[in-house]
Amino acid sequence: xxxxxxxxxxxxxxxxLREGEAGITEIADELGVHKSTASRLVYTLQARDLVEQHxxxxxxxxxxxxxxxxxxxxxxIDLARLGTPLCESLAEKLGETVNIAVLDGAVAINVSQARxxxxxxxxxxxxxxxxxxxxxxxxxxxxxxxxxxxxRVLAGELTAYTPNTIVEPDELRTxxxxxxxxxxxxxxxxxxxxxxxVAVEVLGATGEVAAAFSASxxxxxxxxxxxxxxARELRAAAAELSGQLGYIN
Amino acid sequence: xxxxxxxxxxxxxxxxLREGEAGITEIADELGVHKSTASRLVYTLQARDLVEQHxxxxxxxxxxxxxxxxxxxxxxIDLARLGTPLCESLAEKLGETVNIAVLDGAVAINVSQARxxxxxxxxxxxxxxxxxxxxxxxxxxxxxxxxxxxxRVLAGELTAYTPNTIVEPDELRTxxxxxxxxxxxxxxxxxxxxxxxVAVEVLGATGEVAAAFSASxxxxxxxxxxxxxxARELRAAAAELSGQLGYIN
DNA sequence: CCCTCCAGTTGCTTAATAAGAAACTCTGAG
DNA sequence: CTCAGAGTTTCTTATTAAGCAACTGGAGGG
Numbered sequence: 001x002x003x004x005x006x007x008x009x010x011x012x013x014x015x016x017l018r019e020g021e022a023g024i025t026e027i028a029d030e031l032g033v034h035k036s037t038a039s040r041l042v043y044t045l046q047a048r049d050l051v052e053q054h055x056x057x058x059x060x061x062x063x064x065x066x067x068x069x070x071x072x073x074x075x076x077i078d079l080a081r082l083g084t085p086l087c088e089s090l091a092e093k094l095g096e097t098v099n100i101a102v103l104d105g106a107v108a109i110n111v112s113q114a115r116x117x118x119x120x121x122x123x124x125x126x127x128x129x130x131x132x133x134x135x136x137x138x139x140x141x142x143x144x145x146x147x148x149x150x151x152r153v154l155a156g157e158l159t160a161y162t163p164n165t166i167v168e169p170d171e172l173r174t175x176x177x178x179x180x181x182x183x184x185x186x187x188x189x190x191x192x193x194x195x196x197x198v199a200v201e202v203l204g205a206t207g208e209v210a211a212a213f214s215a216s217x218x219x220x221x222x223x224x225x226x227x228x229x230x231a232r233e234l235r236a237a238a239a240e241l242s243g244q245l246g247y248i249n
Numbered sequence: 250x251x252x253x254x255x256x257x258x259x260x261x262x263x264x265x266l267r268e269g270e271a272g273i274t275e276i277a278d279e280l281g282v283h284k285s286t287a288s289r290l291v292y293t294l295q296a297r298d299l300v301e302q303h304x305x306x307x308x309x310x311x312x313x314x315x316x317x318x319x320x321x322x323x324x325x326i327d328l329a330r331l332g333t334p335l336c337e338s339l340a341e342k343l344g345e346t347v348n349i350a351v352l353d354g355a356v357a358i359n360v361s362q363a364r365x366x367x368x369x370x371x372x373x374x375x376x377x378x379x380x381x382x383x384x385x386x387x388x389x390x391x392x393x394x395x396x397x398x399x400x401r402v403l404a405g406e407l408t409a410y411t412p413n414t415i416v417e418p419d420e421l422r423t424x425x426x427x428x429x430x431x432x433x434x435x436x437x438x439x440x441x442x443x444x445x446x447v448a449v450e451v452l453g454a455t456g457e458v459a460a461a462f463s464a465s466x467x468x469x470x471x472x473x474x475x476x477x478x479x480a481r482e483l484r485a486a487a488a489e490l491s492g493q494l495g496y497i498n
Numbered sequence: 499c500c501c502t503c504c505a506g507t508t509g510c511t512t513a514a515t516a517a518g519a520a521a522c523t524c525t526g527a528g
Numbered sequence: 529c530t531c532a533g534a535g536t537t538t539c540t541t542a543t544t545a546a547g548c549a550a551c552t553g554g555a556g557g558g
Contacts, residue, residue, distance in 0.1 A: 001288075001289050001292045001293075001536085001537085002289075002292065002293050002296060003254050003258070003289050003290055003292075003293045003515085003516070004514095004515070004516085004545090005252050005254050005255055005515080005516080005544090005545065005546090006254055006255055006258040006290060006293045006294070007293055007296075007297070009252070009255040009258070010293075010294075010297045010299065013318055014297075016321075017317060017318060017321050023504095023505070023506080024505075024506055024507095025504075025505070025506080033546075033547085034546065034547050034548075035505095035506075035507095035547095036506090036507075036508080036546075036547070036548080036549095037545075037546055037547070038506095039250075039506060039507065039508095040250050040251075040252050040507095040545080040546085041252055041255060041545095042506095043250045043251070043507090044250075044251050044252045044255045044256055044259075045255070045259075047251060047256075048256070048259045048263075049376075050259065050318075056505080056506090056553095056554080057504080057505050057506080057554085057555095058504090058505065058506090061321075062318050062321045062322055063322070064322055064353075064358060064360070064376060065376060066315070066318040066319045066321070066322050066376070067319055067322050067329075067360065067375050067376030068266060068375060068376035068377065069262065069266060069311055069315040069316075069318070069319055069376075070315070070316060070319030070320070070375065070376075071362075071375055072265070072266050072269075072310075072311045072315075073311050073312070073313055073315050073316045073319070074316070077301075077313055102313070104313070104317065109313070109316060109317060109320070110320075111313065111316065115334060115337070126316075126320070127316045127317070127319045127320025127321075128320045129317065129320065250507085250508085252544085252545065253516090253543095253544070253545085254515090254516065254517090254544080254545080272533095272534065272535080273534075273535055273536090274533075274534070274535080282517075282518085283517065283518045283519075284518095284534095284535075284536090285517075285518070285519080285520095285535095285536075285537080285538095286516075286517055286518070287535095288535060288536065288537095289516080289517085289536095291535095292536090305524090305525080305534080305535090306525080306526090306533085306534050306535080307533095307534065307535090
């Protein structure tokens with residue numbers, strides 16, 4: 001029941017998301033369609049601002065019209081709707097940046113964020129995808145996967161973002177075991193220099209891990225001792241969110 | 250050259266954005282297509298997480314997959330990335346809705362928004378285009394244009410949105426001179442009844458006007474006196490954002 | 499200067515796919 | 529129980545999307 005041309009248009013969006021930018025010929029090759037077909041599909045997306053062109057040749061990207069949908073999504077999905085107030089109160093309490101992230105294929109995607117009063121980081125992670133292996137949220141989500149899915153991620157490329165990023169599969173396996181035991185995951189300058197983070201799991205109605213709830217801040221403020229304290233706060237908030245999502249312990 | 254079925258799928262996304270949620274029958278009515286057509290188009294969007302259903306009956310909404318695309322856009326725009334935190338802190342301080350808008354052809358387009366605690370308006374302007382002549386941001390951007398570009402806009406249609414909209418080119422020229430002198434622009438029920446707004450310019454690295462920073466709220470709260478106070482706050486925040494963008498005064 | 503390559507677009511043809519209609523299934527309300 | 533309304537499925541067909549070939553324009557090289 002898939003409408004093929006619509007599916008192709010979505011495939012174009014996914015391609016632009018992956019590649020950053022592409023031209024008509026490249027898009028046609030990737031889709032396995034004729035250039036004129038690709039041109040028309042892109043034209044349709046462009047007419048609605050979902051795709052835009054930077055320059056005359058080859059540089060189509062996701063368009064600014066997509067921004068309109070971001071607020072709608074975060075206002076509507078339960079995790080964002082229910083979790084955002086919790087994010088905000090926790091950010092105020094901790095003074096750090098608090099995020100909720102969910103699994104999206106082989107990456108984590110942030111669906112909610114609130115910044116605390118001490119937060120210096122300018123980055124808004126909402127809607128941004130982050131690598132599973134290099135973030136505290138990602139490790140929580142990885143640890144919750146069945147072994148087959150987990151191995152699939154570990155078999156992929158574990159990109160180094162800093163000298164601290166865990167890129168050895170064996171090391172990551174050990175870390176994930178520890179996450180399961182500790183009930184929280186940490187990240188010490190593995191994604192960005194100077195950035196520490198800690199995350200715990202949020203359970204959905206059926207008891208499966210629905211999301212990761214995390215707090216992040218500069219290394220100088222997030223010592224290992226403080227991280228453990230924050231993990232406790234996160235766990236309490238996560239339990240409340242789990243309850244709101246329908247989980248009964 | 251529009252691919253009709255793709256256009257219809259996009260129309261469905263726009264409808265869900267407008268309405269919040271809708272069922273297959275309502276979508277079919279709005280598009281003027283048969284129910285089975287609407288069902289197939291929605292199915293295709295749903296298969297790719299661009300649409301999701303809450304419950305069994307009637308409650309289709311925008312899906313989380315759209316967030317991925319929105320995230321790609323915000324990650325690319327420095328203004329949105331750097332300006333959003335400032336938006337948020339200013340919205341909290343002022344209690345009003347704060348926006349950042351950039352020039353996009355002959356319209357302003359909002360790239361960031363934060364709502365204050367007093368904000369009653371449900372409208373999310375992010376990603377939306379607004380007319381230059383009828384908004385405070387638009388006037389700031391207009392005033393920053395060279396005379397040739399400015400005259401091109403003034404020679405176009407100046408649509409009346411309310412009885413207060415400035416539609417006479419001469420009157421608008423006078424207003425733009427005033428904007429340049431005052432260092433801020435205002436909007437008194439020119440776009441929507443009951444809506445007042447004030448905007449200041451944000452300078453980019455080279456000193457050119459990169460964006461407009463605005464605050465808006467209901468007429469009963471935004472008196473002319475309060476507008477002048479808010480303009481001062483906006484100017485301070487805009488100076489900070491300009492600095493972040495690389496402008497050295 | 500001409501030629502080649504590559505970007506994207508346009509016009510035409512046609513067949514494949516999308517669309518419409520009708521029938522179906524399921525659920526909830528009266 | 530019936531009926532209305534939700535969404536889905538099957539079938540038919542015509543309309544629309546897709547493919548092909550030609551086109552336009554720009555850049556680079558000889």
